Amino acid sequence: MSEMTEIRDVRTSTVGLKSFFHQLSKNYVAFTAFLFLLIIHLAVFLGPLVWTVNPEAVDPINALAGWSLEHPLGTDNLGRDVLSRMLYGGQITLLVGFGSMLFTVLIGGLIGAVAGYFGGWIDTILMRFTEAMMSIPNFFLALVALTVLGKSPFMIIMVIAFTSWMEIARVVYGETLKWKESEFVEASNVMGSSPIRTLMKHVIPQVIPSIIVASTLGIAWAILTESAISYLGLGIQPPTATWGNMLQNAQQYIWTAPVLGVLPGVAITLVVLAYNFFGDGLRDLLDPKNSRK
Amino acid sequence: MENLPINQMNNREVLLEGRNVKKYFPIKEGLLSRNQKFVKAVDDVSLKIYKGETFSLVGESGSGKSTLGRVLLRLYDLTSGSISFDGVDITSIKPKKMRNIRKEMQVIYQDPFSSLNPRMKISDIIGEPLEINKIAEGVEKHNRIVELMELVGLDPTRMNHYPHEFSGGQRQRIGIARAIALNPKFILADEAVSALDVSVQAQVVNLLKDLQQKLGLTYLFIAHGLNIVRHISDRVGVMYLGNLVEVGEVEELYKRPAHPYTSALISTNPTPNPRSTKEKVILKGEIPSPSNPPSGCRFHTRCPFATDRCKNETPELVALSNSRSVACHYPLV
Amino acid sequence: MKELLRVENLSVDFQKEKGFIRAIDNISFEVYPGETVCIVGESGSGKSVTSLSIMRLLEYENGKIANGEILFNDQNLVEMSQEQMRQVRGNDISIIFQEPMTALNPVFTIGKQLIESIVSHKHVPKKVAWEQACELLALVGINDVNVRMKQYPHELSGGMRQRVMIAIALACNPKLLIADEPTTALDVTIESQILTLLNDLKNKVHMSIVLITHDMGVAAEVADRIVVMYAGKIVEQGTVYQIFDEPTHPYTKGLLQSIPNESGPREERLYSIKGNIPSLSQLPAGCRFHPRCEYATEQCKKSEPDLVVGNNRKVACWNFERVINDKVEQ
């Protein structure tokens, strides 16, 4: 241990929720992102209780109307209320993002942890498979799959999850491998702990921060992927609104009503941006690299 | 300490014994390569550790001393040979049973940073062995933790702090408290004081000695600091490239090393005395790779006294006296 | 004799999130031509920081010289620009570091790293530099120099790498070589090789060495004079014999006492200094050593002792006379 490292001050990662928020509030960007996400989620999920206009109610006479009291954000090409569609669409978009992330983490975490902890041929097979999945253009596979298997939200979640779990698997694998070899894990074995207990008590808690960071960034990634899939017409199908398919729909109107496309585009960008910044902030807060020095 | 008479020596009870222990690590190679290569980390080592003594292993890095320690505790499976602990053959014992036996064998690690889970409180770390083995719960557990902390010289009021809030020496004390929580018979101290500052090192060494007396512990002490080893050990084993080249009573071994390697180690150890006139035996080159060790005596490539015989013939570890064995064709004593 | 290096009232700060931490506080010492000065101390004592501040490398690592002068051949290094300093580094003053495994750039050959050093100061053609590099490698005891020149650091052992580091440091015949724990990461057998090499070289090329170590044994073997540091301060300095024969600071004394004997009777218990090394951000008031000191008085708690001259040596202790007397009693 050189003196230089000794002098670095010790940051803590083993902090309670309260202290966590205290730390978070010091990272202005991440904190702003967090507040923004909080507001967006509240608006999207609670907003429809206040703004009760049916997002699917058409009114062809008032199509592409501008901003008014009745339609604060105007109407779309079929005269549907854009505000209401933004709120409901946001729900679907965020749920798809969250759902995809959940499955991504589940698949990736499981594969990574199992491969890392048990090693041997299980490791070899699982990690070779992970590498293979990483090196194939799986977006192409996703397109084919969605074209042919249908486009229900669940399907989209699964397709996104199945094409993006590899990164998490690698992170979890690396972390598991690292901590599995750590002396406190060996110490736990020496004390007579069973492998499962050691995994749960000593390995998983070290890996969780990385998973949290990865899942935050994963949501951002999933939202982007969903919107890209929607753009190609393979996303969640109308009349259900998502920001992605609203954007796709709006693209036809970039000449006559460009504002239709600006709104969902900005919404997606900001939410993804916020998740990315929040994730980066979390990484700084939770990364054991920063806490263990 | 005087040399014990032969009969007394033989009467001493063996706690841990390894016979012809080998530990080879396979080197990962391509799928297509036929002949698997190995790192021969421990190659045919036999030793006995008696109850209540401190046995030290010394040697350069890469000599296999840490591996040997872990093999003896069955933390690694051994490639061949046998190990018995307290009269029980633990060579191929089932993991579940081994977990039971291992309560008697604990480890103190070198790095007080990485051997403590950074996300656990001190009370949880020290309490962990109690919890795993269902020894104490609730108030009883709490009291035991306080007791252990006091025993190793830690302030029990800090039991709810995290490891990073402690200094290196204090962390090492936490590791010691955890190791003695189960009242083990045997402790492997793997470079337990090497990473500590000199002033703190002395505190920890004293603590270890105190505990040995109080609790009747047996230590396997792995270290490269020869001064500390001399201070703490009863007997010393010198390892070179996976082999045990010399074993003996500490005083005698330091005074009159029998193996050229032991002699070199001791002579090159810096003396905190500017007037020291000790003649140094400076060895040629460095320790070879354990994946491809030299033929014959493994030390012959660096030995100032090597002959052709050393190149071709592997010396056995033979007893020079009751208390001393050496693996050399031309021992210095 | 005129001193080669003179450090005067040097203080160094490190930038932290909340203000500064003073890593070394008002230290002064000097190095004469041809002598070996050892700076000893435990972790956090500021000895490595001292070496980096002489090289003015601290600026790259969040550090800042807050005060003081570093006079090298009467030039104040503190006032130099980084560009001027660049001319000094590797040329007049060289440094080798603790970790030979990581101190060489893994992606360049040994040859390139050596030649680079030569070319950047001597402005000789590459071919000449190559030859000089080969000579340097031979000088530090490396065989097969032509093969080694083309090898990468990972192909060499730790000891070899430290030899290469020394060769790089010697490339331009420096007047001062700073060796920052050069053997700590090495095994004793290799350590003795390197120390012997350094000693030989010092005599061959007539340079001064500042050797930084935590190992009193190493210091005893190589030092002409010793500077003892504790928690960012120099607590004592003197010749190697003075320090080892008659330590006047309680810390030096404790440090020496806590080393187990190498020969002679074994102690039942080791002498130990109580307590822990304080962190630089939470230094005690008064004398920094007072919480651990056997001789501490009320005065020690309140005010910090200066480095005073006594008996042809320097010590920072209010009670050094008691310490000396104590020694006599023993």
Next chain:
Amino acid sequence: MLQFAIKRLGQSIVLILIVTMITFFLMNLAPGGPSSMMRMDATEEERAAISEQLGLDDPIPIRYGKWLIDAMQGDLGLSLSSGQEVTDRILERFPFTLQLTMWTIVLSIIFGVLFGIISATNRNTWKDHTINFGSVIGLSVPSFWLAIMMILLFSVQLKWLPSSGVGEGSLLDQFKASIMPVVILSTATLPTIVRFTRSSMLEVITQNYIRTSRAKGIKERTVIYSHALRNALIPVISIIGVLIPRLLSGAVIVESVFGWPGMGRLIVEAAQSRDYNLVMGVTVIVTVLVVVCNFIVDIIYSKVDPRVKNMG
């Protein structure tokens, strides 16, 4: 080296086999059939005739077997939607995708590394914050939306750049036509490279050998651009292998928005018209492409990092 190549080849073959199998079964289990059969006004007889002609009457596994045997002989079959050789159709499109992705990769590496270094060497200054912020934004904007906005600005409002196509005639036209697609495609890769270079650089400049090189008294520029960069690039190279599939995925979108006649658009069209052979063909070619790129990346990696001796 040879052993490594053989091992990689074996892995790649298994990989390609798996990918083609998944794709084939996925495609064929899907409802609908080749578009020629799926005309609204086609009669039952017409559909039957076409199905027989296209050899769609056999069970799927047998068809996969046949396809595989042909494919192993280099015959990817005929496109079901044009009757051309699949290979020809892909070869027509391949150069365009290559052009797009090559430029993107080259520019992303140059600017990504440059920005990464600027960011790392000016840590916590406004330059660093700007570059960081910019790369997060780049990662966050949906690329097609950005593309549309750029078309609005540069094609519709300012009329500087064509909104679509690869540009006919002069080199200048071709250059202008590829600006927007390359820029958009870069938003997926450039920020990743910037961030990787930055963190890699930050880590490298704390390494001991950087301290050593400074201690040698060489110029700071040499320290950063030779000693640090060379090391910092090693992880950056490895990320490029991961970026290539992502780049090709991004190409699907960009090619769709900008009417760029590349393979990405081709596979979307092919999947929609159930041109089984063409989908298979593109899948195989793209997979092979990625495998080859990764192989090249590995070789470069081993050249840059002397520590990697026997790869794999």
Next chain:
Amino acid sequence: MRKYILIAIVFFLAILSACASGNPDKKGTENAANGASKGEPKDGGEVFIPIVGDPIFNPWHPNAYAESNIVNRIIFQGLTKPGLDNLPSPSLAEEWSTSEDGLIWTFKLKQGVKWHDGEEFTAKDVAFTFNELVLDASLGSNGASNYKALDSVAVVDPYTVEFRLNRPFASLPAYLAFNSEILPAHKFEDVENPWELTSFNKEAPIGTGPFKFEKAISGQSVKVTRFDDFHNGKAHLDAVTFKILPDVNTQIAQALSNELDIFVLEDKSSLERVKSAENINLVSSDITRYFWIALDLENPKFQDVKVRQAMLHAIDRQAIIDSVLGGYGNIANAAITPDQEKFYKQDVTSYAYNPEKAKALLEEAGWKDSDGDGILDKNGEKFSFTFDIALQGDLESIAVLVQQYLKEAGFDVKLNTLEWNAMIQKNVIDRDFEMILNWWSYPSDPDVLAQYHSSNAQSGNNIPGYKSDTLDALLEKGQAVSDPDERAVVYNEIQEYMSENLPYLYLWYPQELSIRNKRLQDVPDIHFGGSLHYINEWWIQN
């Protein structure tokens, strides 16, 4: 860095200004029908036309879709072509006649017609095209089903052919004008599978049309140049380039910047913008196409004609035309389109938007919202069904509107969107649907037997599965009489029948809206597809 901020600001402002310029208030005057010649035609120049995919230069190829038809129409020629009055007029055939029984049609071919490679066009080519391609059932030629009545084509002499039929087929000349171009027999000699002859179909087609193939770049463009030996008056234009531009926004962008000259504006989203463009004429024209809803008539719920009538009353078709189609369309009540002036009958039963009447009719049929949940029911069964819709063009928007209207009328409609191919599989081939919405497009002839005859109810084009002896008889009669006036009587009766009985729910006859650059002259004021037959008359005003 300041530069980036500047760019960002410019970018933002540009978006704002784009929004502003998209303001629908800025309505341009619509310059319909401005094809009138501005002086003498000039030779030279190149016209640019967008297509959405790589074409196949073989009109009979099963994969020859709309984009192929556009290109093929100017490279190849049929025996007839649609006249400006929408009746068949001479093209490769100069004149034709039919036998008494209507089973043999004789066509006199034009002499001195040259293929692009210099060979002469003869009866052999006609016979080859029909006998070897169209009538070979194993090939599944595109549109072969239109020629079910044809037995064979016989060469009488090099300039005379006989079409021999198995039943009277009055529409033959009209069908010959509809994507039925003649191919050069000499290029297909000894060819096993004509669809795999890519050297012709993709790379070097030979036709008799006014333009000959020059080059094709996959995914980018197809260029054709003037054929100087064209038999019907050399074209004025030097060349025509078809740009492959699948994205409609790009098409519009290029139309606005004079990079495209003429194409059909299928998607009306950008109508306002195009209207305000100064360089563009908009031409609307009737076409042979109508939109419909098909209900599964095997399903008892839909068998009651009152239910079907009520549904039509419940849908405000005019509102949909106005919003989705930009007003370009007329309410349809039967299958004969208004462009066929000779046969179209406007005065038939019509179903105005009238929710009250719909309610009344449903009540008559026994459907009523008895439990007040807003959904009709009858004998405890709710009136709920799924509405399948393919993702194609406007269909989705229309379906959403239709769904809402039907919901208001008390139907519980679930929308189910399908990809086009999947839709065909499910709805058309498997006949698995309750309600679908689509359109028919057919040659400019009133013969619509294929979509209505009960023999096509299970698997053919009679998608709703409508079965009526009366209608069958009328349709057969329409095919048998060849005198236009007599046919008109029959088809008027058919339209009346359709409008009363609603085999399909008729929605509207869309009008085609084409964009034409103002520099383009002498393009006839008919629909775009038809105008291509007269491309040799087009010219460019500088």
